[in-house]
Amino acid sequence: MSKAAILIVDDDTIIMNSLCEFLTMEGYETVGAATVTQAKQHLKERPFALVITDVNMPDGNGFDILDTVRAGYPHTVVLLITGYGTIESAVEAIKKGAYDYLTKPVVDDDLLLAVERAIRQQSLMSENQQLRRQIENKYRLNNVISQNYKMARIFELIEAVADSKTTILMTGASGTGKSLLAKAIHFHSSRRDKPFVEVSCGALPETLLESELFGHVKGSFTGAINDKEGKFLAANGGTIFLDEVSTASPAMQVKLLRVLQDRQFEPVGSNRTISVDTRIILASNKDLAEEVRQGRFREDLYYRINVVAIHLPPLAERIGDIPLLADYFLKQFCRSHNRIKSGLTEPASQCLQSYHWPGNVREMENVMERAVLLSKGALIDMDDLPPALVQNGQNAGLGRYRDKSLKQALEGPERAVIRAALEANNWNRHQTAKALDINRTTLYKKMRRYGLEDEAQRMGILYPRGSSV
Numbered sequence: 001m002s003k004a005a006i007l008i009v010d011d012d013t014i015i016m017n018s019l020c021e022f023l024t025m026e027g028y029e030t031v032g033a034a035t036v037t038q039a040k041q042h043l044k045e046r047p048f049a050l051v052i053t054d055v056n057m058p059d060g061n062g063f064d065i066l067d068t069v070r071a072g073y074p075h076t077v078v079l080l081i082t083g084y085g086t087i088e089s090a091v092e093a094i095k096k097g098a099y100d101y102l103t104k105p106v107v108d109d110d111l112l113l114a115v116e117r118a119i120r121q122q123s124l125m126s127e128n129q130q131l132r133r134q135i136e137n138k139y140r141l142n143n144v145i146s147q148n149y150k151m152a153r154i155f156e157l158i159e160a161v162a163d164s165k166t167t168i169l170m171t172g173a174s175g176t177g178k179s180l181l182a183k184a185i186h187f188h189s190s191r192r193d194k195p196f197v198e199v200s201c202g203a204l205p206e207t208l209l210e211s212e213l214f215g216h217v218k219g220s221f222t223g224a225i226n227d228k229e230g231k232f233l234a235a236n237g238g239t240i241f242l243d244e245v246s247t248a249s250p251a252m253q254v255k256l257l258r259v260l261q262d263r264q265f266e267p268v269g270s271n272r273t274i275s276v277d278t279r280i281i282l283a284s285n286k287d288l289a290e291e292v293r294q295g296r297f298r299e300d301l302y303y304r305i306n307v308v309a310i311h312l313p314p315l316a317e318r319i320g321d322i323p324l325l326a327d328y329f330l331k332q333f334c335r336s337h338n339r340i341k342s343g344l345t346e347p348a349s350q351c352l353q354s355y356h357w358p359g360n361v362r363e364m365e366n367v368m369e370r371a372v373l374l375s376k377g378a379l380i381d382m383d384d385l386p387p388a389l390v391q392n393g394q395n396a397g398l399g400r401y402r403d404k405s406l407k408q409a410l411e412g413p414e415r416a417v418i419r420a421a422l423e424a425n426n427w428n429r430h431q432t433a434k435a436l437d438i439n440r441t442t443l444y445k446k447m448r449r450y451g452l453e454d455e456a457q458r459m460g461i462l463y464p465r466g467s468s469v
Contacts, residue, residue: 003026003027003028003029003119004028004029004049004050004119004122005028005029005030005031005040005047005049005050006028006029006030006031006048006049006050006051006052006115007030007031007032007033007042007043007047007048007050007051007052007053008020008022008023008030008031008032008033008052008053009032009033009034009035009038009039009051009052009053009057009062009065009434010053010054010081011030011035011051011053011054011056011057011058012054013032013034014345015031015054015104016033016034018028018034018173019052019111019460020032022108022111022205023115025113026042026115028092028115031046031048035057035058035059035060036057036059036060036061036064036065037059039051039065040065040068041055041359043068043073044070045074047075047076048073048076049075049076049077049119049122049123050076050077050078050079050118050119051065051069051076051077051078051079051124052078052079052081053065053078053079053080054064054080054081054082055080055081055082056082056083059088060094061078062078062081062082062093062118062213063080063092063093063096065078066078066080066096066097066098067096069097069437070096071095071408074125074237074454075122075125075126076122077099077118077119077121077122077125078097078098078099079099079100079101079102079114079115079118080098080100080101080102081101081102081103081104081106082103082104083103083104085262091138092402098274099118099121099304100114100117100118101300102114103447109367111256112280119306121366124161126182128334135374144177144180144181144184144320145324145328146318146324146326146386147320147321147324148313148317148318148321150317150318151318151321154181154310154312157182157308157310158185158188159188160179160307161185162185162188162189163188163189163190165279165346166307166308167260167281167305167307167308168182168185168280168281168282168307168308168309168310169281169282169283169284169288169305169306169307169308169309170182170281170282170283170284170309170310170311170312170391171283171284171285171287171288171309171310171311171312172285172311172312172313172314173285173312173348173360174312174359174360174362175315175359175360175361175362175363176313176315176360176361177312177361177390178239178243178361179198179243179283179310181310181311181312182196182198182239182241182281182283183196183241185239185281186238186239186279187282188239189239189279191237191238191239191279191300194235194236194237194238194239194266195234195236195237195238195239196235196238196239196241197231197233197234197235197238197239197241197370198240198241198243199212199213199231199239199241199242199243200243200244201242201243201244201245201248201252202243202244202245202247202455203248205219205246206249206251206252209248209252210252210255210268211228211230211268212230212231213230213231213232213255214230214255214266214267214268215227215228215229215230215232215233215267215268216228216230216267216268216269216270217269217270218362219272220267220268220269221269224268224269227267228267230265230267232234232259232265232274232276233274234277236275236276236277236278237278238278238279239279239280239281240278240279240280240281241281241282241283242256242280242281242282243283244281244283244285245280245282245283245284246282246285246286246288246296246297248289250298253298253301254298256306257298257300257301259280260280260304260305262275262302263275263277263278263305264274264276277382280305282305285326287303287308289302290459291304291398307395314357314360315357315361315363315364316356316357317358319353322352322353322357323349323352323353324365325361325364326344326349326352326364326368327343329365329368330343330344330368330371330372333368333369333372333373334372337369337372337373338373338376339373340378341372341375341378341379341380342378342379342381343380343382343383344379344380345381345450345451346379346411346450347380347382347411347415347416347450347451348380348381348382348384348385350411351382351385351389352364352367352385352389354390355389355392367385367386367389368380370384370386371384371385375456379451379454381451382415382416382419383455390416411442411450414446414450415446415450415452417436418432418436418443418446418447418450418452419450419455421436421453422447422452422456423436427456428463429443429444
């Protein structure tokens with residue numbers, strides 16, 4: 001079984017056939033071409049992992065083929081071979097993107113080693129491209145789970161400004177998905193093939209933050225034993241996301257203002273000015289307008305970054321998204337933890353929708369992972385949710401209208417009361433019905449409706465047919 005496809009280009013048919021035969025014996029699939037024109041035609045017809053080409057050809061040269069491969073076949077690696085090797089031509093070949101450069105006569109062992117290394121390089125290139133496609137797919141806007149009208153307006157705004165250079169300010173509580181949307185903006189723009197760099201300004205002290213953003217030169221401060229490239233330079237051509245920008249000190253705010261205006265900065269301890277082409281997205285979980293009024297945030301910086309503002313609503317204002325997110329995280333954690341769960345019970349789903357979610361989507365993710373790990377049944381039930389969430393969700397649900405009928409709205413609290421009464425009476429149905437002042441038949445029907453019979457069975461409580469307990 002062949003390892004990879006290799007195109008061999010040489011106007012000397014003896015050498016071409018010899019190389020084809022040698023590499024075929026080593027397990028590779030080979031195709032020969034005697035001219036540049038033939039080589040380009042073969043490249044159009046099928047993919048190759050590697051091209052081995054002579055430099056001097058009757059209708060061109062190996063650099064023509066190298067240029068063609070680099071322009072149209074980025075997953076293909078090129079090896080150049082010539083009988084007239086010079087340092088200048090070798091340097092030119094490497095600068096133009098050739099993986100390696102060999103001179104004739106080529107020793108079999110040297111050729112085989114170069115081919116194996118080139119194939120490994122091609123494999124890494126393909127793997128990196130595949131990972132990049134997966135990342136791009138992950139952060140597409142249509143993969144952001146929401147059917148809320150506020151989020152729909154945000155998506156429309158992102159589509160309008162994603163491919164511009166304008167600065168974007170995102171606000172909203174922690175856990176609402178600001179980092180996720182920043183990545184979506186980047187991968188929705190023409191900068192998607194360039195770096196996306198994320199910096200949490202609140203996680204670093206001022207001295208380290210300046211070095212982290214702008215870099216430093218050796219000896220600029222204690223511990224600076226080498227030059228360091230900053231995040232702004234690392235994001236050149238791409239996007240930098242500055243989270244928790246409200247925590248920046250006044251001195252840092254001045255430096256940020258200059259970068260936003262001129263896209264220029266100096267590394268710590270250096271007089272050299274560096275210019276970058278970097279898209280800047282900022283985020284804050286505080287009200288920056290209020291921070292300006294309190295004198296904690298520069299007014300000129302606020303107006304400079306507040307060009308396009310995106311406010312992410314908390315999860316509590318996106319009730320319709322809660323079942324969608326719960327189902328998404330349920331499937332995700334079932335895959336990652338190798339568990340089988342078919343969904344949530346209706347009471348559990350209602351409880352999630354009644355909860356106020358102070359931690360927003362991030363808290364929802366943690367709750368669903370816990371439920372998947374702890375649940376013993378096929379369905380996630382109330383017992384699988386954190387007790388504090390269940391209690392708060394039930395209390396919150398009593399006085400809030402959720403676009404449901406009165407009967408539907410009362411189901412969650414009713415189930416909670418029945419379950420509490422069962423526990424208080426050691427799951428004796430006769431005593432529970434008496435305590436609730438309802439007949440036993442009504443209690444049995446409600447237990448069946450709310451899944452409490454199944455819950456009792458999971459706890460080892462069996463109700464024999466016809467039993468009054």
